[in-house]
Amino acid sequence: MLQQIYPQVQHDFQYELNKDMTIAAAHYIPHEDAGQCQYIHGHTYFINITIAGDELGDSGFLVNFRRVKELVHNRFDHSVLNNDKALFNDEDGNFFPSTEVIARTVYEIIQAELDSLAHKPQCVQVFVRETPTSYVVYRPKKKA
Numbered sequence: 001m002l003q004q005i006y007p008q009v010q011h012d013f014q015y016e017l018n019k020d021m022t023i024a025a026a027h028y029i030p031h032e033d034a035g036q037c038q039y040i041h042g043h044t045y046f047i048n049i050t051i052a053g054d055e056l057g058d059s060g061f062l063v064n065f066r067r068v069k070e071l072v073h074n075r076f077d078h079s080v081l082n083n084d085k086a087l088f089n090d091e092d093g094n095f096f097p098s099t100e101v102i103a104r105t106v107y108e109i110i111q112a113e114l115d116s117l118a119h120k121p122q123c124v125q126v127f128v129r130e131t132p133t134s135y136v137v138y139r140p141k142k143k144a
């Protein structure tokens with residue numbers, strides 16, 4: 001199916017985990033370049049999160065799939081993204097809830113959780129599909 005592509009990410013880790021989820025949410029892009037998207041409308045976002053690492057936790061997991069879903073789905077599902085002022089605002093394009101910013105924000109939420117784990121898994125890619133014809137892939141810069 002056209003919508004279910006999974007872009008590959010290059011890494012040297014031994015384990016790679018992927019978690020898929022969908023999120024129903026509304027947003028608007030407060031910029032004239034957004035055309036009709038300046039006005040509030042909704043999407044069913046499809047999100048794929050890729051986490052990798054060389055070591056597992058005591059549970060035998062890189063990270064619990066359920067926890068990955070909780071962190072993102074519980075925060076955003078059936079919400080108006082622009083109302084989440086801790087993450088988004090109407091003043092700075094780096095914080096409008098565009099597909100790009102949503103992908104980066106999901107990465108930041110996930111990586112903050114992973115940083116609390118002793119075995120240090122890494123979020124290596126976040127894929128966000130906003131519409132049947134539009135998606136973004138966010139990959140963090142490799143740490144030096």
Ligand SMILES: Nc1nc2c(c(=O)[nH]1)N=C([C@H](O)[C@H](O)COP(=O)(O)OP(=O)(O)OP(=O)(O)O)CN2
Nearest residue numbers: 029034037041043097098099100130131132133134
């Ligand atoms: N680079 C970006 N461009 C646009 C974004 C975005 O997040 N990043 N968002 C929008 C709108 O929010 C819109 O919902 C999606 O736009 P678009 O792909 O144009 O939607 P369509 O379903 O109308 O696409 P068609 O392929 O023409 O059917 C706009 N741009």
Ligand SMILES: [Zn+2]
Nearest residue numbers: 027037041043
């Ligand atoms: Zn939109």
